[in-house]
Amino acid sequence: MKCIICNYETVKKNVEYKESGVLLGNFSAYVCQKCGEIYFDEKTAEKIQNKSKQMGLFGLAKKAKVAEIGNSIAIRIPKEIAEFLKLKKGKEVMIFPESKNDLHINV
Ligand SMILES: [Zn+2]
Numbered sequence: 001m002k003c004i005i006c007n008y009e010t011v012k013k014n015v016e017y018k019e020s021g022v023l024l025g026n027f028s029a030y031v032c033q034k035c036g037e038i039y040f041d042e043k044t045a046e047k048i049q050n051k052s053k054q055m056g057l058f059g060l061a062k063k064a065k066v067a068e069i070g071n072s073i074a075i076r077i078p079k080e081i082a083e084f085l086k087l088k089k090g091k092e093v094m095i096f097p098e099s100k101n102d103l104h105i106n107v
Contacts, residue, residue, distance in 0.1 A: 003037055010039065019060075
């Protein structure tokens with residue numbers, strides 16, 4: 001198959017797949033030789049999703065709204081994510097922008 005992004009040839013390879021920084025395993029994929037984009041076939045995508053569900057990672061990405069509290073702003077962290085990260089009230093975290101579009105919270 002050809003890469004959807006750059007139209008270059010892909011090669012079949014085994015790649016490591018991570019979700020929320022947790023390794024789900026090695027999966028067969030088509031990898032673009034130019035831009036490195038990775039494609040999974042339907043069967044593999046299903047396998048990955050099942051593994052993700054099994055490990056409690058599936059659906060952890062959630063939308064959150066920015067709220068205002070006094071002079072600062074707040075973003076609520078959904079319960080599922082807090083539990084996954086073992087975040088509790090009073091815990092200190094490091095927060096820093098990783099780019100203009102990414103906020104990183106190190107717990
Ligand atoms: Zn490509």
